[in-house]
Amino acid sequence: MRVHVLGVGDTFSERHHTHALLLEEGDFRLAIDCPDSYRRVLAAAREKERLRGTSPDVTAALDLAAIDHVLVTHVHGDHMNGLEGLAFFKRFAQGRKVELWTIAAVREQLWDGRLVASMGRLWNGTGFVDLSFEDYFTWHELSLDTETEVGPFRIRARRTQHHVPTSALFVTAGRRSVGISSDTAFDPSLVDFLSDADLVIHETNHGPAHTAYADLLALPEEVRQKMRLIHYPDEHDVDRSLIPALREGEVLELS
Numbered sequence: 001m002r003v004h005v006l007g008v009g010d011t012f013s014e015r016h017h018t019h020a021l022l023l024e025e026g027d028f029r030l031a032i033d034c035p036d037s038y039r040r041v042l043a044a045a046r047e048k049e050r051l052r053g054t055s056p057d058v059t060a061a062l063d064l065a066a067i068d069h070v071l072v073t074h075v076h077g078d079h080m081n082g083l084e085g086l087a088f089f090k091r092f093a094q095g096r097k098v099e100l101w102t103i104a105a106v107r108e109q110l111w112d113g114r115l116v117a118s119m120g121r122l123w124n125g126t127g128f129v130d131l132s133f134e135d136y137f138t139w140h141e142l143s144l145d146t147e148t149e150v151g152p153f154r155i156r157a158r159r160t161q162h163h164v165p166t167s168a169l170f171v172t173a174g175r176r177s178v179g180i181s182s183d184t185a186f187d188p189s190l191v192d193f194l195s196d197a198d199l200v201i202h203e204t205n206h207g208p209a210h211t212a213y214a215d216l217l218a219l220p221e222e223v224r225q226k227m228r229l230i231h232y233p234d235e236h237d238v239d240r241s242l243i244p245a246l247r248e249g250e251v252l253e254l255s
């Protein structure tokens with residue numbers, strides 16, 4: 001499994017793109033969250049990967065036209081503001097739909113609560129046409145009860161403690177796995193859920209609905225050793241971070 005790090009910042013960041021990862025197994029790609037200006041996010045990560053010496057074969061994954069499967073963890077803008085543009089691109093540039101994966105509670109909010117205002121009615125040159133969620137998306141439920149197969153990935157999802165329904169993810173491909181907290185208050189039981197993975201990507205930020213860096217520092221050494229930070233505030237000192245912070249343009253190979 002390969003993990004491309006596309007965006008590591010929070011919604012207030014002036015230094016980073018917001019929360020976005022791209023998982024690859026073979027030729028299957030699964031976007032985890034889809035923030036603002038997503039095509040530019042991909043292009044920026046592609047350039048950073050290139051500067052790190054990553055091979056063009058690897059950087060080629062970061063292409064909007066090649067990403068059909070998107071998993072949205074929750075409806076906050078820093079995780080899904082790019083979905084509208086992605087769906088328009090798929091419909092108008094590629095004549096296809098987005099294969100969208102969410103837990104049911106996220107699906108309930110996604111269209112009526114977010115996207116319908118800008119996507120539900122289009123001008124075709126002579127009149128207005130009403131469009132539905134199904135015109136843009138093929139929705140697949142991410143189960144909270146059982147493992148969901150997403151291409152070559154097997155995903156267990158779990159609700160987190162956050163302002164809105166949010167899913168953390170335990171993603172397995174072959175014998176390798178990555179745990180992704182998405183946005184959450186500090187939750188030891190969630191850390192337990194994630195920490196069986198080879199790699200744990202955990203958020204940190206301020207406020208009651210996020211996880212304090214200090215709480216992660218207090219975790220047992222064996223958990224911290226496999227942990228990388230994401231969704232961190234601009235003032236987080238990446239160079240001195242005792243739990244290594246992800247950097248945009250990194251490619252993590254789990255093999």
Ligand SMILES: [Zn+2]
Pocket residue numbers: 074076162183
């Ligand atoms: Zn959030």
